[in-house]
Amino acid sequence: MSGVIRLHPVSAHYAGGATVGAREAHHRVPAKNRWSRVVLTFEDVAPETWCEFGFQLAWDPGEAALAAPDFLLVGFDFLAADRASLDFDHVPGLTRTLLDPQSAWVAGPAYQPAGAEGAGAGLVRVGFLMPDPARAVAVSVRSWRNTAPVEVGRPELRPGDPAEAARGLPRRRRRLTPQPDWLDLATAPGRPLILRGQVHGARPERDGAMVRVVYRDGEGAEIPPPYPDLVSTPDFGAVVNLTAKRHARRFTLELPPPPGAASVALGFAAWEADGAPELLGAPEIALDDALRLETLCGDDLLDAGAFLDRLSREFGSTGNPVPASGVPLVLDRLRALQQGPRPVGGAPELRLAAAPAWPLPLTPTWSEDPFRSVAWRIEYQSLSWLLPLAEADGQRAVALARAWSKANPWGRPADGLGLHPVALSARAEVLAGLLGRLNAEALRAEPLRTLAGEALRHGFALAEIIGQNTLARSLHLVHAATALLAVARSLPQAPLSGFWSSLARHALRDGFTSLLDADGAFADPSLHQRLELLSLGRLLAAALPGEPLAAFIAGRVEPAIPAVTGLLDPGGRLPPFGDTPHGVDHAGWIGRLLALGERALVAERARVAERPAPATTVSGVIALRSDSPARGFGHFACGFSEQRHPHGHADCTSFVFAAEGVRWIAEGGGSGQVEAGTTRQYLISPRAHNVAWPDGREPGAGTGWLVAGERLDGGSAYALGTTVHGPEYRHRRVFVVLDDLTALAVFDRFETADRPLVAEGLLHLAPDVLAALAGPRLVLASRERQRLRIVPRVLRGQASGLDLVSGRNDRPGALQGFVSWRPGALQPASTLRYAMSGHGTVCGGALVAVDEGRERALAALVAGETVTRLLTEA
Numbered sequence: 001m002s003g004v005i006r007l008h009p010v011s012a013h014y015a016g017g018a019t020v021g022a023r024e025a026h027h028r029v030p031a032k033n034r035w036s037r038v039v040l041t042f043e044d045v046a047p048e049t050w051c052e053f054g055f056q057l058a059w060d061p062g063e064a065a066l067a068a069p070d071f072l073l074v075g076f077d078f079l080a081a082d083r084a085s086l087d088f089d090h091v092p093g094l095t096r097t098l099l100d101p102q103s104a105w106v107a108g109p110a111y112q113p114a115g116a117e118g119a120g121a122g123l124v125r126v127g128f129l130m131p132d133p134a135r136a137v138a139v140s141v142r143s144w145r146n147t148a149p150v151e152v153g154r155p156e157l158r159p160g161d162p163a164e165a166a167r168g169l170p171r172r173r174r175r176l177t178p179q180p181d182w183l184d185l186a187t188a189p190g191r192p193l194i195l196r197g198q199v200h201g202a203r204p205e206r207d208g209a210m211v212r213v214v215y216r217d218g219e220g221a222e223i224p225p226p227y228p229d230l231v232s233t234p235d236f237g238a239v240v241n242l243t244a245k246r247h248a249r250r251f252t253l254e255l256p257p258p259p260g261a262a263s264v265a266l267g268f269a270a271w272e273a274d275g276a277p278e279l280l281g282a283p284e285i286a287l288d289d290a291l292r293l294e295t296l297c298g299d300d301l302l303d304a305g306a307f308l309d310r311l312s313r314e315f316g317s318t319g320n321p322v323p324a325s326g327v328p329l330v331l332d333r334l335r336a337l338q339q340g341p342r343p344v345g346g347a348p349e350l351r352l353a354a355a356p357a358w359p360l361p362l363t364p365t366w367s368e369d370p371f372r373s374v375a376w377r378i379e380y381q382s383l384s385w386l387l388p389l390a391e392a393d394g395q396r397a398v399a400l401a402r403a404w405s406k407a408n409p410w411g412r413p414a415d416g417l418g419l420h421p422v423a424l425s426a427r428a429e430v431l432a433g434l435l436g437r438l439n440a441e442a443l444r445a446e447p448l449r450t451l452a453g454e455a456l457r458h459g460f461a462l463a464e465i466i467g468q469n470t471l472a473r474s475l476h477l478v479h480a481a482t483a484l485l486a487v488a489r490s491l492p493q494a495p496l497s498g499f500w501s502s503l504a505r506h507a508l509r510d511g512f513t514s515l516l517d518a519d520g521a522f523a524d525p526s527l528h529q530r531l532e533l534l535s536l537g538r539l540l541a542a543a544l545p546g547e548p549l550a551a552f553i554a555g556r557v558e559p560a561i562p563a564v565t566g567l568l569d570p571g572g573r574l575p576p577f578g579d580t581p582h583g584v585d586h587a588g589w590i591g592r593l594l595a596l597g598e599r600a601l602v603a604e605r606a607r608v609a610e611r612p613a614p615a616t617t618v619s620g621v622i623a624l625r626s627d628s629p630a631r632g633f634g635h636f637a638c639g640f641s642e643q644r645h646p647h648g649h650a651d652c653t654s655f656v657f658a659a660e661g662v663r664w665i666a667e668g669g670g671s672g673q674v675e676a677g678t679t680r681q682y683l684i685s686p687r688a689h690n691v692a693w694p695d696g697r698e699p700g701a702g703t704g705w706l707v708a709g710e711r712l713d714g715g716s717a718y719a720l721g722t723t724v725h726g727p728e729y730r731h732r733r734v735f736v737v738l739d740d741l742t743a744l745a746v747f748d749r750f751e752t753a754d755r756p757l758v759a760e761g762l763l764h765l766a767p768d769v770l771a772a773l774a775g776p777r778l779v780l781a782s783r784e785r786q787r788l789r790i791v792p793r794v795l796r797g798q799a800s801g802l803d804l805v806s807g808r809n810d811r812p813g814a815l816q817g818f819v820s821w822r823p824g825a826l827q828p829a830s831t832l833r834y835a836m837s838g839h840g841t842v843c844g845g846a847l848v849a850v851d852e853g854r855e856r857a858l859a860a861l862v863a864g865e866t867v868t869r870l871l872t873e874a
Contacts, residue, residue, distance in 0.1 A: 004727050007157040009040035026153040037142040042157045047132035049162045050702050052726040055155040058121040060148035067812050068145035071108035075100025078134035084248040087198045089281030089472050092644035093128035093701030104646050111813040113696050127701030160727035168642045168703030174279040180267025186498035192256040197283035200248045208243035209277040212267035217260050228256045285467040293460040301409035304453030315495040321452050323435035327489045328543035330482045331429045337535050337592045352379040354583040354823050366407045366414040375674045381418035382426035398447050405454045421476040425483035428458035432490035459487040466507045473514040481507035512556050520560045522619050525641030526578025567623045570633035577639035581671040582823045626741040632661025634741025640704030640720050652704045652724050653733045654689040659742050659850050662786045666766040670820040682815040692748040692761035699724035710866050719870040734870050743849035743858040751841045759842050760835040771830040791847040797838025805831045
């Protein structure tokens with residue numbers, strides 16, 4: 001493997017007491033939360049490449065925050081050729097934060113490999129995709145939870161191969177042409193619309209951009225210019241010029257509507273046909289500061305009725321708003337798809353988040369946490385359980401909603417998780433649904449005031465979250481936009497109803513564009529979340545009949561739905577790659593999804609089971625199934641989606657395997673809405689997945705791709721390539737699977753510079769499987785009468801050890817031998833670790849078979865020409 005490019009900082013700047021370290025290329029960062037930092041600038045970084053920022057971290061012997069998951073914060077400010085900061089709304093591998101444009105957390109020393117704590121030093125690596133048009137990056141290492149000074153030593157940036165980055169999901173870009181890219185929004189009565197964003201041009205003198213502005217009245221007729229504060233031209237009408245002398249220009253458009261305007265169309269475009277300006281991210285959309293929720297509430301703890309009064313004074317309106325009935329409750333229908341038919345009622349006992357029944361108090365405090373479960377608290381605070389209760393006792397449901405509102409004045413929630421995006425969105429839709437019932441049942445004005453005020457308050461919160469792109473490129477954005485649309489439709493006479501409705505529709509189009517591209521590729525590796533996105537898409541399309549948005553969403557989701565059935569295992573589960581909540585009946589969910597629009601309201605699980613089970617390779621997943629009455633079911637699935645979320649699972653190339661009706665090789669599992677702390681840190685780490693890595697360097701951000709899939713005599717072979725191990729390593733993983741799914745082989749080939757190299761791999765056995773070492777070259781596993789043989793094999797290099805671990809929990813960074821098969825808990829499970837060593841290149845793995853005969857058949861395929869070629873070619 002050729003030499004890796006290593007870039008060193010061209011400058012270092014210090015703040016908050018940070019200074020030069022005691023040795024060359026070292027920097028001292030004291031323990032001043034947020035403020036103390038060193039900022040390192042790297043120049044001439046090739047764009048659209050996976051890069052790795054690394055440094056040596058040394059800490060004080062008296063450090064008290066060794067186990068903090070947010071020990072330090074590494075921030076990234078991407079710079080144009082003229083060193084202007086670029087505002088990307090998303091950079092794969094990083095997350096948006098307030099202090100730095102993009103960031104990644106560094107876990108405390110307790111998460112370092114064994115031996116690092118005693119040495120007081122370890123290596124830190126952060127992977128990310130260098131976005132075009134950036135040419136340089138300023139990286140800050142910032143104090144966060146550390147209680148003593150730390151030293152940052154020998155920082156460097158290692159760019160990877162641009163050709164490998166091109167094999168991953170294309171990064172969404174917004175290049176402008178003379179044909180405008182239109183954004184349609186409703187106006188707020190008498191209030192300016194404010195948009196903020198940034199335009200970049202590689203050639204500032206030629207890459208000029210503009211925004212064309214067209215207002216329309218309530219009938220859709222165009223209002224001719226002139227418009228307030230805008231220049232008009234004969235060729236383009238009203239227009240705002242965004243040309244700048246620098247490469248990047250931030251802009252703020254404040255657009256007061258002309259009299260009679262009900263909507264505005266904003267067309268972002270290039271001035272010249274040969275220009276190449278780019279809108280770096282979706283513009284932020286807001287109204288004037290007087291209509292911010294913080295401004296409206298002020299320092300007062302307003303109840304919902306008082307908030308409604310204040311809003312009425314702001315817009316000069318009188319009387320209570322009249323709610324609409326029959327508003328489609330898409331999120332509630334999604335829950336019905338996921339969970340199946342639910343009993344009418346729900347109180348006084350609640351069954352939430354797979355927890356046991358809990359008796360609802362007569363007067364809840366709304367801070368209850370009977371099961372110490374994050375998932376339970378989120379579902380409880382969402383009030384989603386009020387809708388089935390309302391079908392049996394509407395007055396009780398309304399009374400509980402009013403009680404929640406009274407106990408949760410804005411800014412002082414009874415439970416902070418009530419502001420979680422999932423809870424906030426679901427609760428907003430519940431309020432919209434209860435408002436519709438008030439209209440139908442003609443209840444008193446006071447419940448209407450409270451529910452309407454609370455729904456409007458939620459509408460303001462959701463509109464600000466959506467407009468600021470806080471939830472961009474996430475399923476939470478689709479939830480929030482769906483809920484905002486429900487609030488707007490439930491209160492059609494509210495002053496901002498039209499604006500919220502248009503903002504929600506814009507966010508839904510942007511969300512589906514970001515999460516599911518036109519070719520059917522998903523941005524999220526979680527199959528559970530993919531199914532949720534597809535379900536939301538079908539429900540939304542049905543809730544927006546005849547609208548262009550419905551046709552757009554249906555065009556994205558409908559082609560992708562059939563492939564999901566091919567990923568189910570014979571037990572009706574989707575492979576647990578990425579975040580996967582426990583106890584979900586995916587087969588039943590898919591059956592109900594397929595039944596939408598048909599006469600049957602609920603589809604039986606047999607609908608899915610009767611469908612053929614072909615080998616499936618779709619959007620980062622390989623899945624094979626076998627339903628042999630004689631041998632029992634078999635299943636193999638491998639996920640190789642891009643690892644682009646810093647808080648996501650490091651499971652690229654991980655796999656699960658079942659044979660003869662037994663789930664032998666399992667995934668760690670888990671969901672961010674259930675687990676937290678050390679448990680969550682373990683479950684997203686590669687130590688909870690069936691992956692391999694070199695030199696003790698756990699995989700990070702990067703991409704995976706299918707190199708080849710080959711038919712063999714009695715089996716199949718699949719070769720995968722990845723960049724998740726950083727630019728210093730070239731990696732390939734090859735699977736060989738027998739057709740009857742009674743045996744598989746997994747091999748990893750790592751190649752690096754001409755130096756010693758050690759690699760290790762993990763296989764997690766299911767908790768109900770017993771395993772034992774039968775020697776240095778054989779592991780025997782069993783469950784009841786079934787048996788499994790695991791034979792490590794090294795094809796290049798030397799075998800370097802084999803061990804079984806179960807339930808190791810002496811320190812966070814060494815947590816090993818657990819899986820999560822129940823909400824919020826870890827179950828000890830036998831985990832096999834195999835290692836190999838060599839010089840420059842190593843290749844090895846394991847053969848897994850139900851008996852010696854299948855092992856021999858598998859070994860013959862592995863020794864064949866096809867598999868040899870897949871393992872040796874570059």
